[in-house]
Amino acid sequence: MSDNQKSFPVSWDQFHRDSRALAWRLMGQGGFDAVVAIARGGLVPAAIVARELNIRVVETVAVKSYDHQAQGQVQVLKQISKPVLDVAANGGRVLIVDDLVDTGATARAVRDMLPGAHFATVYAKPKGREMVDTFITEVSQDTWIFFPWDLDVAYAAPISGGTD
Numbered sequence: 001m002s003d004n005q006k007s008f009p010v011s012w013d014q015f016h017r018d019s020r021a022l023a024w025r026l027m028g029q030g031g032f033d034a035v036v037a038i039a040r041g042g043l044v045p046a047a048i049v050a051r052e053l054n055i056r057v058v059e060t061v062a063v064k065s066y067d068h069q070a071q072g073q074v075q076v077l078k079q080i081s082k083p084v085l086d087v088a089a090n091g092g093r094v095l096i097v098d099d100l101v102d103t104g105a106t107a108r109a110v111r112d113m114l115p116g117a118h119f120a121t122v123y124a125k126p127k128g129r130e131m132v133d134t135f136i137t138e139v140s141q142d143t144w145i146f147f148p149w150d151l152d153v154a155y156a157a158p159i160s161g162g163t164d
């Protein structure tokens, strides 16, 4: 992702609320037998959704495609374990959770591993939106979302410019 003009910083409180809202929306999709978090960004929303929906089988798939804000190749650093693939193969319902979908490249790679699974993210950008079954908030393609685990409390200059 290059050319981002806008920034969308998300606090812990807002992220918790948005992840809970995702869980509420997923309630209407019937039960799930297992959740797969796309690490690292999907770990926090997957934990919140698993808690709200009482899903006790929690698995990870580790995918990296960005170095800071520069997109590279999708690299799968840890695969989904066989017991969870077997849940899906035996007709169980698997939920995949990530923090966001941007271009959709990560979502496409993980969907290929679990074709029948339900794919959910907290945030979505237009290019990747079609890859997601359920999401909460859409932001424009030229926005970079800053998550609370990447932020610190810092001085902010007045909107009018200069210093106060």
Ligand SMILES: O=P(O)(O)OC[C@H]1O[C@H](OP(=O)(O)OP(=O)(O)O)[C@H](O)[C@@H]1O
Binding pocket: 038, 039, 040, 041, 042, 063, 064, 065, 066, 067, 098, 099, 100, 101, 102, 103, 104, 105, 106, 107, 128
């Ligand atoms: O739709 P895409 O263009 O593929 O981008 C979305 C992915 O990018 C980020 O992960 P990243 O690769 O930065 O790794 P991280 O989860 O460890 O931060 C984010 O968590 C999504 O998984």
Ligand SMILES: Nc1nc2[nH]cnc2c(=O)[nH]1
Binding pocket: 001, 066, 100, 102, 143, 144, 145, 146, 147
């Ligand atoms: N933190 C963060 N990671 C991303 N990976 C792809 N798009 C984004 C984004 O907007 N924010």
Ligand SMILES: [Mg+2]
Binding pocket: 038, 039, 040, 041, 042, 063, 098, 106
């Ligand atoms: Mg990620």
